[in-house]
Amino acid sequence: MKPLLFDSHMHTPLCGHAQGEPSDYATEACRKGLEGIIFTCHTPLPDGMSAEVRMKAEQLPEYVDLVAQCRAAFEGRCAVRLGLEVDFVPGYERALEEIIKSQPFDYVIGSVHPHLPEIRDAFWQEDPIAFGKTYFALQAQAAETGLFDTIAHPDVIKIVRWAGYDKVLMKEEFARFLDRLAETGVCLECNTSGLIRKVQEIHPAPDLLPMIAERGIPMVIGSDAHRPERVGDGFREGIEALAEAGFKELPVFENRQSQSVPMDQWIALVADWPYCLKSGTPAKLHGG
Ligand code: FE
Ligand code: FE
Ligand code: ZN
Ligand code: ZN
Numbered sequence: 001m002k003p004l005l006f007d008s009h010m011h012t013p014l015c016g017h018a019q020g021e022p023s024d025y026a027t028e029a030c031r032k033g034l035e036g037i038i039f040t041c042h043t044p045l046p047d048g049m050s051a052e053v054r055m056k057a058e059q060l061p062e063y064v065d066l067v068a069q070c071r072a073a074f075e076g077r078c079a080v081r082l083g084l085e086v087d088f089v090p091g092y093e094r095a096l097e098e099i100i101k102s103q104p105f106d107y108v109i110g111s112v113h114p115h116l117p118e119i120r121d122a123f124w125q126e127d128p129i130a131f132g133k134t135y136f137a138l139q140a141q142a143a144e145t146g147l148f149d150t151i152a153h154p155d156v157i158k159i160v161r162w163a164g165y166d167k168v169l170m171k172e173e174f175a176r177f178l179d180r181l182a183e184t185g186v187c188l189e190c191n192t193s194g195l196i197r198k199v200q201e202i203h204p205a206p207d208l209l210p211m212i213a214e215r216g217i218p219m220v221i222g223s224d225a226h227r228p229e230r231v232g233d234g235f236r237e238g239i240e241a242l243a244e245a246g247f248k249e250l251p252v253f254e255n256r257q258s259q260s261v262p263m264d265q266w267i268a269l270v271a272d273w274p275y276c277l278k279s280g281t282p283a284k285l286h287g288g
Pocket of ligand 2: 009010011040085224
């Protein structure tokens with residue numbers, strides 16, 4: 001039977017800020033009853049952009065091999081797929097496209113990391129509301145490139161600019177972003193790593209989920225694990241919130257194609273899911 005229940009966002013030591021070997025992540029997935037995982041490590045970027053938190057361009061084949069070795073080792077126990085988390089940097093679309101086309105990725109996540117120096121330097125605004133608007137517009141722009149399957153952690157701005165984050169005003173911006181996203185057919189990510197941050201809630205915040213469901217935008221769930229014990233972490237919180245918001249299925253990607261997995265299967269997976277490291281440790285921009 002085809003594996004369906006995946007954690008679709010996690011990292012490898014190649015990015016320089018994640019711990020554990022891919023096999024440790026797969027072992028953890030097996031232990032928790034997940035049927036598969038997708039590694040989505042941070043893409044290399046041209047021009048030495050934020051080189052300290054990502055693999056180098058010449059390491060991309062090594063990354064692909066690492067995932068392939070893990071896939072072979074866990075054959076029949078846990079499906080292992082190849083993905084990539086790609087920073088959207090306006091003006092670099094062509095370079096990003098080259099990277100994405102260069103390997104047989106199953107799944108490509110587009111991320112706007114507001115703390116990325118290149119994004120901060122080009123778009124930073126003192127006024128958190130104005131900066132928030134820019135951030136959501138950049139995410140819409142990322143979706144419109146057609147390069148990505150999913151837009152990651154779509155309110156991560158709240159951990160970057162926690163002070164001055166206005167949930168009410170940002171909800172309007174979020175709606176504008178969703179209206180543009182809905183036109184593209186790109187998915188949005190339910191990223192459970194927010195649970196271990198100061199905000200102690202998933203990305204996007206649970207009160208934003210009905211707005212997404214209402215527009216028929218599919219959501220993919222991922223832990224964004226940077227250490228093995230976070231694989232599947234907070235999935236009960238995430239899946240329950242998604243079910244409550246009205247989602248009837250959650251897709252999983254293979255070979256850049258999505259397959260819908262009915263919600264009752266996800267709910268059965270997390271019925272007695274004790275795995276949530278929710279600790280409320282201070283916001284850390286990378287890792288977790
Ligand atoms: Fe990210
Ligand atoms: Fe990530
Ligand atoms: Zn991430
Ligand atoms: Zn990271």
